[in-house]
Amino acid sequence: GAVVSQHPSRVICKSGTSVKIECRSLDFQATTMFWYRQFPKKSLMLMATSNEGSKATYEQGVEKDKFLINHASLTLSTLTVTSAHPEDSSFYICSARDLRGGVYEQYFGPGTRLTVT
Amino acid sequence: KQEVTQIPAALSVPEGENLVLNCSFTDSAIYNLQWFRQDPGKGLTSLLLIQSSQREQTSGRLNASLDKSSGRSTLYIAASQPGDSATYLCAVHGNQFYFGTGTSLTVIP
Numbered sequence: 001g002a003v004v005s006q007h008p009s010r011v012i013c014k015s016g017t018s019v020k021i022e023c024r025s026l027d028f029q030a031t032t033m034f035w036y037r038q039f040p041k042k043s044l045m046l047m048a049t050s051n052e053g054s055k056a057t058y059e060q061g062v063e064k065d066k067f068l069i070n071h072a073s074l075t076l077s078t079l080t081v082t083s084a085h086p087e088d089s090s091f092y093i094c095s096a097r098d099l100r101g102g103v104y105e106q107y108f109g110p111g112t113r114l115t116v117t
Numbered sequence: 118k119q120e121v122t123q124i125p126a127a128l129s130v131p132e133g134e135n136l137v138l139n140c141s142f143t144d145s146a147i148y149n150l151q152w153f154r155q156d157p158g159k160g161l162t163s164l165l166l167i168q169s170s171q172r173e174q175t176s177g178r179l180n181a182s183l184d185k186s187s188g189r190s191t192l193y194i195a196a197s198q199p200g201d202s203a204t205y206l207c208a209v210h211g212n213q214f215y216f217g218t219g220t221s222l223t224v225i226p
Contacts, residue, residue: 044216103168108163
């Protein structure tokens with residue numbers, strides 16, 4: 001199956017700094033990528049839908065000025081957590097959508113563990 | 118808005134037992150339904166994907182069924198093993214992916 005990578009896998013940052021997380025589709029082009037957040041022992045919550053070449057669509061309650069998403073190419077989307085606070089500590093997972101044989105399939109990255117101290 | 122619920126939230130079984138995990142969803146307008154496995158601190162591993170026109174999919178000891186009209190899916194695991202211990206998530210793909218709340222499975226040796 002298709003591969004989606006994320007970098008870094010883990011990051012620790014100080015409160016008030018910004019952190020960038022990269023999501024790459026390695027063997028396919030993804031016009032649409034998604035960013036999820038997962039709290040401990042909870043399910044995944046969709047944060048935003050990232051469309052190549054256009055602005056991301058954010059879910060209700062997600063601050064777009066805090067979670068900046070850029071999808072500048074068909075294989076890369078980035079999530080920047082600006083002015084991070086301890087409550088932003090979480091597991092962030094991206095996914096990329098691929099159209100194969102007329103069917104959409106979504107592939108998930110391995111996740112990035114963000115800890116804000 | 119689509120809501121996806123998984124029952125039970127947690128399950129503990131002795132090794133070798135067959136088990137069923139349940140997933141229900143409120144909106145039957147879906148493209149497909151997918152079952153994932155997540156190990157602690159890790160990402161998602163796709164187990165089975167069922168297209169909306171399909172009734173079931175099988176892979177090894179796993180069998181997933183889909184009843185779109187009733188908004189239900191089940192994941193059947195045969196002859197469970199300790200290595201099956203993980204959290205199992207179902208997700209329905211409509212205009213976006215909606216994830217269930219997950220079932221935490223522990224298989225006791």
